[in-house]
Amino acid sequence: xxxxxxxxxxxRAKEGEMLLxxxxxxxxxxxxxxxxxxxxxxxxxRLCMVEITRKEWDGWKNMVTSCLYPVADGLIIQTHTxxxxxxxxxxLDLYLARCPNTPEIQDLxxxxxxxxxxxxxxxxxxxxxxxxxxxRICDRMGFSAISAVNRGHGREIAPPLKNAPPDCVGxxxxxxxxxxxxxxFKDIGYTREIWGRKFELLxxxxxxxxxITKEFAEYLSKHRNIPQDYFExxxxxxxxxxxxxLGKIAIWSREVPQ
Amino acid sequence: xxxxxxxxxxxxxxxxxxxxxxxxxxAKDGKVGRxxxxxxAGGFKDLYVPxxxxxxxxxxxxxxxxxxxIHFNENTGAYEINPEICVRCMACVAACPFGCSLFDPQQNxxxxxxxxxxxxxxxxxxxxxxxxxKPIAV
Numbered sequence: 001x002x003x004x005x006x007x008x009x010x011x012r013a014k015e016g017e018m019l020l021x022x023x024x025x026x027x028x029x030x031x032x033x034x035x036x037x038x039x040x041x042x043x044x045x046r047l048c049m050v051e052i053t054r055k056e057w058d059g060w061k062n063m064v065t066s067c068l069y070p071v072a073d074g075l076i077i078q079t080h081t082x083x084x085x086x087x088x089x090x091x092l093d094l095y096l097a098r099c100p101n102t103p104e105i106q107d108l109x110x111x112x113x114x115x116x117x118x119x120x121x122x123x124x125x126x127x128x129x130x131x132x133x134x135x136r137i138c139d140r141m142g143f144s145a146i147s148a149v150n151r152g153h154g155r156e157i158a159p160p161l162k163n164a165p166p167d168c169v170g171x172x173x174x175x176x177x178x179x180x181x182x183x184x185f186k187d188i189g190y191t192r193e194i195w196g197r198k199f200e201l202l203x204x205x206x207x208x209x210x211x212i213t214k215e216f217a218e219y220l221s222k223h224r225n226i227p228q229d230y231f232e233x234x235x236x237x238x239x240x241x242x243x244x245x246l247g248k249i250a251i252w253s254r255e256v257p258q
Numbered sequence: 259x260x261x262x263x264x265x266x267x268x269x270x271x272x273x274x275x276x277x278x279x280x281x282x283x284x285a286k287d288g289k290v291g292r293x294x295x296x297x298x299a300g301g302f303k304d305l306y307v308p309x310x311x312x313x314x315x316x317x318x319x320x321x322x323x324x325x326x327x328i329h330f331n332e333n334t335g336a337y338e339i340n341p342e343i344c345v346r347c348m349a350c351v352a353a354c355p356f357g358c359s360l361f362d363p364q365q366n367x368x369x370x371x372x373x374x375x376x377x378x379x380x381x382x383x384x385x386x387x388x389x390x391x392k393p394i395a396v
Contacts, residue, residue, distance in 0.1 A: 036342075036345075037340070037342035037343045038325040038327065038342075038343045038344070038345055137325075137345055140324075140325055141324040141325060141345070141347070142324060171347040171348070171349070172346075172347065172348075173345040173346070173347045176345070176346045176347075177345055177346070202352075211348075211352050212348055212349070212352045216347075216349065216352075217352065220322050220349055220352075220353060224321045224322050224324075224353075225321060226318055226321060226322050226353045230318060230352075230353055230354075230355050231352055231353070233357075234352070234357075235351050235352075235354065235357035235358075235359065235360050235361075236357060237357070238354065238355060238356055238357025239296050239298060239309045239356065239357035239358070240298055240299075240357075241357075242298075242307070242309050242356045242357060242358075243296075243298035243299060243300050243301070243306075243307040243309050244299075244300065244301040246265065246267055246300065246307045246309070247267055247299075247300020247301040247302055247305050247307050248300075248301060250266075250267035250268050250300065250305065250307070251300075251302055251305065254268060
């Protein structure tokens with residue numbers, strides 16, 4: 001256990017833990033868009049910047065992304081100084097120039113008092129902030145179906161050669177965890193469309209409710225040893241089946257003399 | 259000695275008190291949670307079975323999780339989903355053969371029974387003792 005000072009308060013932390021984890025545990029409101037516990041920290045969105053200093057630094061300060069900075073004994077951390085608020089305002093101002101119509105960015109910017117970007121808006125804005133969370137989650141799950149392509153102004157998230165991605169299984173992890181809901185998908189009946197590829201959804205054998213995609217179920221049974229017939233029913237039908245089976249056992253055990 | 263749920267369907271009246279207890283115990287930010295326990299018809303007259311996660315050994319939910327979000331809690335013997343790690347891919351929901359890993363659309367979380375940290379509320383509230391939680395020799 002080590003001790004750090006956050007906004008003048010002494011706080012205990014574990015060695016090697018990232019600063020953002022400590023701040024979140026202390027319920028300090030630090031905005032972070034590209035952070036997810038499932039993947040390694042990346043430091044793309046820059047909103048979780050905090051000010052650190054030490055006693056022996058003679059008043060020198062440093063601004064670091066708290067998601068990437070491991071805590072160390074004796075750190076003195078400030079999270080809401082004037083400089084930091086100004087910095088976050090500038091970053092959000094830049095985000096607004098890139099994504100002027102994104103509700104998540106607009107809300108966050110409004111919290112910091114930025115309602116209109118002071119920069120020139122990009123010509124054809126979209127909702128992507130290029131934080132790379134989708135590609136990191138896709139890599140972590142072992143598919144690596146999408147990645148960031150091109151550099152500079154042309155940088156975007158896309159499947160290989162912008163064709164239907166062959167490695168995608170349609171699990172929706174990228175779309176559901178996107179901080180700005182940029183990644184669009186369509187579930188119509190028993191088909192799911194994402195990244196320009198169409199998937200067939202498995203259906204529950206009893207009620208006909210769609211479940212996960214056929215490709216995802218095949219991946220799970222091949223690589224994770226889940227029997228294929230587990231995917232024939234959805235969770236509700238599985239529960240009903242369990243109740244019927246346990247009911248049979250209960251009646252049977254009552255009839256059999258103890 | 260490990261504690262386990264002991265389900266005695268013959269005693270269950272289907273009153274759904276366990277469901278209420280579960281929902282209110284897992285309420286968060288002013289929203290009740292979806293129940294992790296379901297008293298369902300057992301296929302015979304007046305027979306109900308509370309279907310709840312029985313914390314299997316080598317469970318399908320843990321095997322199916324591609325981001326290792328489900329961990330075994332040594333103290334309680336429960337497999338718990340860490341909501342911060344979960345990416346909501348629904349692999350565990352589809353994989354559990356008992357249907358005890360489910361999705362809560364209101365809280366936007368994948369949930370399963372976590373034994374309430376070693377003292378399950380549903381077992382406390384069961385009026386007929388159809389559902390009990392006590393140490394048994396395994």
